[in-house]
Amino acid sequence: MASAEIARANATDWVAKAAPLPTQWTNQAGPGNALPDYPRPQLTRRAWQNLNGVWEYHGSETGAARILVPYPPESALSGIGRHDDVMTYRRTFTVPPDWRDEHVLLHFGAVDQTATVWVNGREVATHRGGFTEFSADITSALKPGGEQEIVVRAEDHDEAAPFAVGKQRAKPGGIFYTGSSGIWQTVWLEPVPAVHLDKLDIVGDLTGFTVTPRVSGGDGQVEVVVHDAQGTEVTRASGQAGQPLRLTVARPHLWTPDDPYLYAISARLTGQDAGKTDEVRSYGGLRTVSLVADTLGRPRIALNGRITFLHGPLDQGFWPDGLHTAPTDEALRSDLDKIKELGFNFVRKHVKVEPARWYHWADRLGLLVFQDMPSPRFGPDGSPPRDGKADFEAELTAMIGQLANAPSIIGWVPFNEGWGEYDTVRIARAVKAADPTRLVDANSGVNCCYSHPDSGAGDLYDDHTYVGPGRSAVRDARAVIDGEYGGLGLVVAGHSWPGEPQAYEMTTSPAQLTERYVEVSRELETLARDEGLSGAIYTQITDVENEVNGFLTYDRRVEKLDFAVAARHNRAVIAAGSQ
Template sequence: MKNVSIPRNEYPRPQLVRKNWLNLNGEWQFAFDDENIGVKEKWFQIVHPFKQKIIVPFAYQTKLSGINDPSFHDHVWYRREFTVPKEWSGQKIILHFGAVDYRAWVYVNGQYAGYHEGGHVSFSFDITELLTWETETIVVRVEDPSRDETIPRGKQFWFEKSDSIWYTRTTGIWQTVWLEPVSSTNISKLRLTPDIDRGDIIVEFEVKGNYLNKKVEIEIGFKGEKVVLDTIEIFEAYNKRSINLYNRQIFRTSFHHVGWNWAPESPNLFDIKITLKDDQEVFDEIDSYFGMRKIHIENGMVYLNNKPYYQKLVLDQGYWPDGLLTAPTDEDLKKDIELALEMGFNGCRKHQKVEDPRFFYWADKLGFLVWGECPASPSYSEDAASRLTKEWIEIIERDYNHPSIVAWVPLNESWGVPFIKFNKQQQHHSLAMYHLIHSLDPTRLVISNDGWELTVTDICAIHNYNHGSSDEKEKYEAFKESLATKENLLRSKPANRGIYADGFEHNGEPILLTEFGGIGFKVGENNGWGYTSVKDEQEFIADYRRVMEAVYASQALHGYCYTQLTDVEQEINGLLTYHREPKCELEKIREINEMWHPNVVKF
């Protein structure tokens, strides 16, 4: 079903695609509820005069929403009418939300449909029994506590005005809202796990509804050629099948010689179609894809597909001047990756944000490594620990199938665990997150506390912005020396914090410099800050080269993540402006990035 006249009209769930769907983005009625009286007055039932209009999926704080109000409003309401296509009759109708920050209560035709807490991942409700099959009304109540420091908020500041590294908040709906029809017997989950050592793709799925006497047909294709056509008889709700790809005719003579694994240099993807049916009827049909990719650590290095791989990442906040957390268009998500590749980076650390699945889709397609991260809570409490845990479970369930994601970062710079250096409870929280994520996802690396005060971790991730300006020779030499050897790196205290928390130590894991740089360069009228500053393009390129020379001189670093891709609000330390305009010839950045450990990605 085509959706061409509304914002963000692309299919929102690229890893599980069905033919029929209805996009509910666009103009909704909207109201602030600053006195929090909407529930008492039953705004979800009566025709309360919602006096404002908002363009979904943009938060009210953004220009693209049509409201553009950055002030605190902790309770807001949405309403819109819609009509379900008549041809969907007889099927279950599922209402999907890409993300709503932070708590959402959903009502359909005045009746309660469901509740979700967590501002960063998708959720859905079966609304079939609430429909009239005439004109339907959906109402969403949102609560987003602006000053609560125990909810995962990342870079969203708990004061009204942005400052330092903190940005404007996002409240309410900020990803696509949509409907889809499904049969009462349908495929409810799909999990695809590659095993390149055996040449297997492990397909796991759940069947909801009456699965007796049903079968699933799995069709796998590679570059337009059919590789697999397999049929599974269904005897229970949960099903698992390991399918070998090596012994297929298409690969019998070529797989050893022609690369078909997924990597930035060769982002090969397999198409997979899964059809649930019996002898008379098709109940469900979904399209997806996967990449044969392996990431692991060995001998103090990161290995990609069983070969040492030097990661050249860029820190990416995922903010836009007119949409904040929401990219104005799908093309904007793609463009950010293309610009990073053009500069010679082979991936990004998506910082303090759970990104739109469409970003991961383009990373999969274009060949771009991603470290996934969840926004942190500023303060620690048992509630904060519980909330972060819940979000991580949902993140991994949603994003597990994307081959581009190679690492998870549950904690950053001791945010939300300020006493982790010595506090056993906070150390246990870090350990719990590390082991929880590995228990849910054994295919990726986990960095326990990116920056410093690490506990058990797969990568020793260090942040160091102490490179100094070009005339601070002594400071620069100290920076260079601190990176030079493993011993120096592990002894360093770049933010007056030890690299490992008390009771923990380096156990041979790869060492990466995962935040550094942040050279401030003002382009245009916006004032702001960087960790150091330059005056013009020539100085900018020279300073970037100077910082990178210190990194590449290290005998111990196995990769880096430069801060950062773009300016954001008051930060002017990006390689690009906030509007994605290059601050210099991007080829110059690429040349510097490829001076050592040449990157063979061709843009």
């Protein structure tokens, strides 16, 4: 079955709530179009079944209802429109006849905060943490034929629970926003042989790929083949599952923001499963990121060995109709398209983990990414919960493993402004050990807020100054970036979230906002050219709830300043800071 199957359960009983700010995609999401796109672009198989759609739902406060999965219950698109601490989801499905001799895997993109899953009354999976994926082999729980039942019990106690929450709050306001509970990413099935490829660890550099095939259910031989963008084979290698395979690429075509060239990678496993084979498809980009010295001996960020200034916006990934979940895949991509239109080469994904398709679009469109770990909850002094450290570190490790194949990601950010910060040196070293190929920004905004005194950890010194830009000097072997600056605001009537709008500096018109953006950009250009600054992140790509400091309104309907003028100055900053 090569296309999505929409849930059949009483779709007519589901009704969306009215979104406070509908986007142009709000009305496109429904029982027949609940994120039907293939959810895992870097490990694809021919057959799959989408379980998004209308499910039965029972909430601890809501009672019995119908919900549109995978939109969180708090969102308008879910049809629920409120928070429940405890949520129970139920639906049925049938297994396609041609899957009869296969194992069946059940996948969840994300469920916030904890989940227990039953199939036909048998518990098949539990998971802790609201931002990472999990799967279960449900073959032994399936009945010989007919309808099969899935039940999911989720609990989400907002910041009262010991889990990473990012910007979610039970009482949103200011820089914190409405939370997203329960199932908020795609639920889907796929058939596999008993011995099958579970993951490909893909590391690209300037001469080729190192691919490590991970196999579940047994062992076997794996052959990996790399094709160029025109479909011509460029290299292949084979070996034992679990062992790294080196695939050298003659005349390598490197991945850059201006030329995001991707190679197709396929793998074929011959396992110990009665001669059955498993085949998957993926992709990769050839690029490196490192620190190098400029002509004055200052540490700078280099892409593929060339000093490259990182310039882009903060991207928080919230939606007025779907909250943590974009209404459609086109909507998910749209913010990245706008970032490219604005002349940027970079984006910081702020204290949230996106669905795999977001990183796929960043890879395809050519945007460098710093990926934040969602912040743990923290007390009035910024201290983390004692009972949440193990969960935080487990989910941080899982996030790195889950996203490590994306060529767009060039840096990890474990802490932001000291929110829940602890053991900074140890955590930074652990992140570097988990992925030595990328930069580590140990605490973005080390000069700000609840941050501990600068530990010197990681590869970067990261300043937050509003409106800024910050003027931090190079102080050691770390490169210096402005991890947040800007925050220039404008209220657009009819396109603002209910409540009191706020920004770090408010303007009164698109013309004034454009003028102030130009003034700040000219100062940033000087810092990039003369002071050794390596990157700068503007707050932010869109308004988010009561924050009105976006290039776009929260509903994505209005460009709040002159994009052509902003893009010209953004490109000038990148040019000034790059060698």
